[in-house]
Amino acid sequence: MPERELKFHIPATSRDSLLQAVAALSPTEHRLLARYYDTPERELAKARVALRLRNEDGQWVQTVKAPGADTLSRQEFNHPRPADSLDISALKGTPQYKTLSQLKDRLRPTYETEVARLAVRIQHQDGIIELAYDRGVLRSGGTELEIHELELELVSGGIPALFRLAEQWQQQYGLILELRSKAERGDTLAALLQNGDPPDLSALIRIRKAGNIRHDSSHDLNSAFQVCIGDCLQQIIRNTAGLAGIDSELATQAQRISLVHQLRVGVRRLRSCWKLFKPWIPADASPEAAELRRYFSLFGEGRDYDIVCHDITPRLIAAGMPPLAMPPTELDDPQRARNLAASAGLQTILLRLLEQSLTAPETDTRRTQETRKAKTGESAAATMVRRLNKWLNQVVQAGERFDILTPEERHDLRKKVKRLRYSFEFSQALLETLHPEEARTLLLGIQRALGELNDLYTAEAFYERLADQAQPPPAAWFAIGWIRAMQSTQIQRVGELFGALAKARPLKP
CATH class of the missing domain: 2.40.320.10 (Hypothetical Protein Pfu-838710-001)
Known part of the structure; x- marks a missing residue:
């Protein structure tokens, strides 16, 4: 039973x-x-x-x-x-x-x-x-x-x-x-x-990554939404428990960094899922959704520091950067992430989101589908395909101007690329069509390349703050020069990938 x-x-x-x-x-x-x-x-x-x-x-x-x-x-x-x-x-x-x-x-x-x-x-x-x-x-x-x-x-x-x-x-x-x-x-x-x-x-300590989204043959939007939300919450809750739960004291530094990273990936996927299904299930307007974004940012502060200290800085040292004593900060304290994960505020949010995922308003969802179809003449699948193609076109158009975008605009484009890639994964088995494999592969490559570029921007801001001190360490100027050179190379690489994406076939309803 x-x-x-x-x-x-x-x-x-x-x-x-x-x-x-x-x-x-x-x-x-x-x-x-x-x-x-x-x-x-x-x-x-x-x-x-x-x-x-x-x-x-x-x-x-x-x-x-x-x-x-x-x-x-x-x-x-x-x-x-x-x-x-x-x-x-x-x-x-x-x-x-x-x-x-x-x-x-x-x-x-x-x-x-x-x-x-x-x-x-x-x-x-x-x-x-x-x-x-x-x-x-x-x-x-x-x-x-x-x-x-x-x-x-x-x-x-x-x-x-x-x-x-x-x-x-x-x-x-x-x-x-x-x-x-x-x-x-x-x-x-x-x-x-x-x-x-x-x-x-x-x-x-097991790092929970994104699962393979599988839908049944009914293609029911409500059940598909629950499957997608369920996997996102599994990723968030399990990694949060890895940071704060019974075995968390066993976690190594590398595991802690991965737990925070995958927790935040789960939040991004969850928000992308809400966005994809919004025409039928407006779940992203809840108070819990807004509060979850705040915790996402708090974990992100620690994640940025980890990137600088444990990824970019070792590469700088290998490139010949002079010795540098990193300034003390609470972001380097592993207890910070554990306390955030264990906080009553976050734990309550996760519990409420889990409840919402199990009690999605199926009747309202079906009524919304029928109303939209009556107004537009489109099925839910056709609406979803049109929605994904619109996002794909927006990404391609912005990517064609990538070399003249500001860092802030590039960061915004990176978020749109992530949303599109995750939405492809959420809808792959739901739609009676195959997503172009070339587009999905290119989106993954673009996401990784943009992530590397964003890490370089984060590191540049960190070392610029050191360079602004009254007695800046020589290592700061070395780091800034190396980072900017790497940015130029990465910008060119991203532009090439966007050029290839522009040739990818759109989805067909």
Whole structure:
């Protein structure tokens, strides 16, 4: 049967007070010892299936879980067992039986969890929610990871009740929204231990990049929007949790930089998705959208500093720049990004955006499609193609004048290129037409080239500030000269790419 739940990591500073709050609700205490199974080649994990045996207060229960229809949903099938042994035949009739019955290798225990759970059911608005506070360990091969989670599962009622209760607990105790399951975290640990060497636990931090957008054959705009938004939010929330969640203290500097970068990519993709679907689903006007832009900028300040210090400056040193002591700044403090990611403001925004993605107004969307078609005579697909071609033409026309654009105009063009590229990806499977592969490839190349140019502008501004000091370091003038020479080369390269893009075929409705 399907289950819908929200999960949060509990920061160390909130555990005692949250425990007291849960205890005051007269919860039931459970002792849960679970063993998770997979093959040596991780066939179940690759199929996104989790299989476990769990002792629940003395009763063994076999459970198989798999992703559901959306970010919140899980398929779950439970079967009581007389002892701690698997019975795959009990899963006949479930969607996962075929996967389990066709494994190429034998199942074996790969990791286990030992959890003390405090659980209580709460009536909230029109829903009943089971709140569970889990404390314990996740264990594999002698390595243990702590578990400190608060789960809220919707037992009955509507999704808004689940989110309203979750938001209350999140804001009061500084909880971090976490999309990883115990099984996902455990599989990552078990995979690290397979070669027998002492594990590098920083590998528990997984950088979430953009996923492959896949739509079903119905071509329904509302479902397509939810798929696109869902992937964007997965990218944002998972990378935010990587910065602020339970394993965040393990992150290396390089991982932290990548987490911030991919978090911001996720925000750009989300905003591009809102823009693409705006004629039918005007989601970008919410207060959360405006506030998310503010956090995007705050993370961007740290990202700019990382680019200067860890990308451009090493290249300058390799080119012969004199030694330079970088001025101290709070942007160099890794705790800054972690604090931003963990902030109650951002976490509340992410929770609300997740709710909005699951409750898109399908009826209003269909009515909007019908109204637009009645006025224009166009189908939704034709409108989307026309919209993408318009953006493509705007980008090409601006690109033809690239050599005379100001840095600010080039930055604006870069944002339009990103929006167009992401929109191609969002609509690729939705439209009954193939996007010109040449155009998509060129857009990716242009985006990267413009990104490099933007990094050079950022570095130029940084070193110009050093050069404006009363006693400017010689390295500052060296850097400015080298950076401007690189800008000239890059501007020429970008112009050539835009020239090639102008020859690309437009989309056909």
